[in-house]
Amino acid sequence: MNKKIRSILLSAGLAAGLTFSFTATAEAATYTVVKGDTLYLISQKYNISLSSLRQANNIYTDYIGIGQILNIPVKTSSPIVETEKNELWQNYSADELDLLSRLIMAETESQPYQAKVAVGAVVLNRVESGVFASTITEVINQKFGEYYQFSPVQNGWIKRSANEECIKAAKEALNGVDPTNGALFFYDDSTTNTWILSKPVSVKIGRMIYSY
Structure with missing residues (x-):
């Protein structure tokens, strides 16, 4: 040709x-x-x-x-x-689903449903990136220096049980839905941290901002 x-x-x-x-x-x-x-x-x-x-x-x-x-x-x-991306996550465990759902609950309980799916997608993007840890559990519990990557792990909010909407959002992310188009970070719009604010923004959903 x-x-x-x-x-x-x-x-x-x-x-x-x-x-x-x-x-x-x-x-x-x-x-x-x-x-x-x-x-x-x-x-x-x-x-x-x-x-x-x-x-x-x-x-x-x-x-x-x-x-x-x-x-x-x-x-x-x-x-x-x-092969579609969602096949990468067909074999997730009940513990991984529970942990991801609880993180979503802690980070976005009052935010729109798509913001919840997006938080789950960020975790999975980190697993796939080669930059962060290589499993869902390790990414969520990952520390840099003295601090956990996700504040609910640091302050204990992640220990709360997830509601049905957050579980559904976690499953949707695990099925390959990514409203962030590959984002690796998220934060709410009250953040003043200059490092995270310097990241290129992918999308804003509710009060949550997702970036690369």
Whole structure:
């Protein structure tokens, strides 16, 4: 197939929101980092794993600079529809569902339902990112320095039982629903912390802000 035609077809497929995997030998491609980019977001944009992007560029920290040129391991055979994201979470345990539901309850009890689903999605995005811990339980209980990542773990609010709406929201997140489009952080709109406020924002739902 003519390379120009093949490129047009591939671009059309990506624009339609399809997810592809490829089986042919990888060819070289590059991407120039712009403001707001993270390695995780770039890997999602090109439908490649974060680990393969790190390996292609020999980058094992989270820092990338605006204008930096990254190698993208793009492959060029006929596309095959990839397994849906929700299959990654089919085998979650009852304990993981309970813990995720309780975090959602503690963080967003008074917020809209979609904000609850979004908190669950952030936890799962962290598990998949390669930057945070590698399981739901470990992510929720993760500490940096003396402090837990999530304040309800620090102050004990996470010990409260979750209501039915929060359990439903956790299940929806585990089924692959992500209102945040891959966000890794969230906070409410009263936050004054300059570090978290510097993160590129994905979406605001109720009083909750989700960022990269």
